[in-house]
Amino acid sequence: MSLYELLGTVEVGLTFGLVALGAFITFRILDFPDLTVEGSFPLGAAVAAILIVNFGWNPWPATFAAAVAGFGAGFVTAFLNVRFNILHILSGILVSISLYSVNLRIMSGPNKPLLGAHTIFSAAQGWGIPAYILSPLLLVVIILAIKLLLDLFLHTGLGMNMRAAGANPAMAAANGVNVGRMKLLGLGMANALTALAGAMFAQSFGAADAYMGIGVVIIGLASVIVGMSILPVRTIAQATLACLFGAMLYRFAVAFSLNADFLGLKASDVQLVTAVLVVVTLVGQSSRSSMGKLLKRRSS
C-alpha cells in the first residue's frame, strides 16, 4: 500500500466515521435498526453535488443543506414508525427505496460528476499543503468537532432523555420523556450525519452516484460493532471514539483484503468481505474465548 493509497483509505475511513456515529445513535442509543441510511447517504451526495454544480452554491452551505436533507429523511422514517406504528425496519426500507427515486430526480440521472467543481476540499487549497494531505486533515478536524458536539449533546438533559428512551422506553415515558419525539430527533440526527458523510464522500471521490448507498447500513453497523468490541466503552466519549476507530479499522480491513493478492479478491467483492467481517466480529463477540482469539490472530 502506497502513501497515496494509505491517505485515501484514511480519508474514506474518516468520512465513514460519520456514518458510524449515525449508526451508534440509531442502533446503540435508540435501539432502532435504521435502514434509511442506504438512501440518505446518496441523498446527501446528490443534494450537495447538484447545489454545487447546477446552482453554483458555495460547497460549505451545499454540504450543510445535504445534512438538512438527511435529517428530513430520518425524520420521515421515524414518523412512519411513531405515528403510524409501521415496523421500524420496514419504515427504513420504505424511505430508502423511495429515496432511490428521489435521488434520480434530484440529479436528473444516475450520477453527477463533481470533477473540477469547487468542493470543500478545493476551497481549503492554496495554503501550500498538497491536496492528498489536506483532505484527510480537514476531515479529521470536521469529524472530531462533530464527535465532540455529539458527546456534549448526549450529556444534556435532552440527550440523556434520548439515551433513556432507547434503553428503557417504559421507564423513560414514566419519567416524562416523549419517546416518540426522541426517535424523531435521533433518527433525524443520525441521517443528517450520514447525508453529511455522503456529501463529503462525493466531493472527495469526485461524483455523486445513485448506487453509492448500497451497503452503507452494514458499514455503519460493522464500524460500531468492531470499534466497540475492541476499545473500552465505559463513557459516551469512549463509545463515540470507538465508533470512529471502528470505521477506520473497517476501511483498512477491506483495503488489505482487497490488496492481498493471495486472497484473489476483486474490488467488486467488497460487500461480501463486509458481511463476512461483521459475522466474524459478532461471533467473536458472543464467544470471546474461542472465536475472539481467532479474530485477533487473523487481524494481526
Next chain:
Amino acid sequence: MIEVSDVRVTFNKGTPLESTALRQLGLVVPQGQFLTIIGSNGAGKSTSLNVIAGLVRPDCGKVVVDGQNVTDWPIHRRSRLISRVFQDPKMGTCEDLTILENFALAHGRTQPRGFRFAIDKAIREQAAERLELLKLGLENRLNDKVGLLSGGQRQAVSLLMATTGETQVLLLDEHTAALDPKTAEFVMELTRDIVTQLKLTSVMVTHSMAQALHYGDRTVMFHRGRIIFDAQGEERSAMQVSDLLQLFKRDQGEELSDDALLLG
C-alpha cells in the same frame, strides 16, 4: 387527589378474546391518602393503576388528577403529576445509565433541562443527600451503572426517584413482589416513611392481604372489575386477614382460588 369516574376498560375488543377488565369503576382518593388495593389475578387492580398512569386508555369515563382532567393525556405528560414504581426492579431504573444519571432523569420529569447539561452540582448533591437516607452506601457509588445494583437496591433507588420533584401522586404496582421478604420489608418501611413525610397521595397494588391492611389508610378489594369492599378508619384497623377472607366468601359465594392472596 385522584378521581376515577365511570371508567370501563375492555381488552381485545371485538375479538373472541374480549374481556372486560373494569366495569363502571368509580374511585376517589383524597389528597394525602395512602390507598392499598387488593384482589386476585385478573380482578382489575393493576388495570386501574394503569388507567391512572395512562398505560391503558378507558373505553369511557374520566380520570382527574390534582384537579386536571388527564383522560386524554399521554403517559409522558401525566408524569408531571404522577410518579410510579414498577413491579420489576429492571423497569423502574435505566440500567445503562449511572445512578446519578437516573436521578437526573427523574429530576427532569418536573424540571426539564433541555440543552443544559443533565447533571450539575445541585443535582449531584441532592442525589447524594437522598441516597444517604437508604443507608446502603449508594451515595458513594453515584457514577456506577444501575445495572450493577441488586434488585432491592434498584427498587429503593426507583422509589427515591419517583419521589423526587413536585409530583403529589405516587403509584406503586406490587413494587415489593419481586424482592425477598427482608428486602421487601425494608422497601415497604421506606415507602411508608417517604409517603408520610411528603404527604403524597398514594395508591399501592399488592398481592398480600397482610401488607394491604398493615400499610396505608384505606383498603379496597377488586373482584372481576369491580370494587367489592372498601374499608378505612376504625373498621379497617380492627380487621384481620381472616376477616377479609370471610368477607370475600360471603360477598362472592365462592372460595378464593389464588394461593398468593391466602399466603399473604
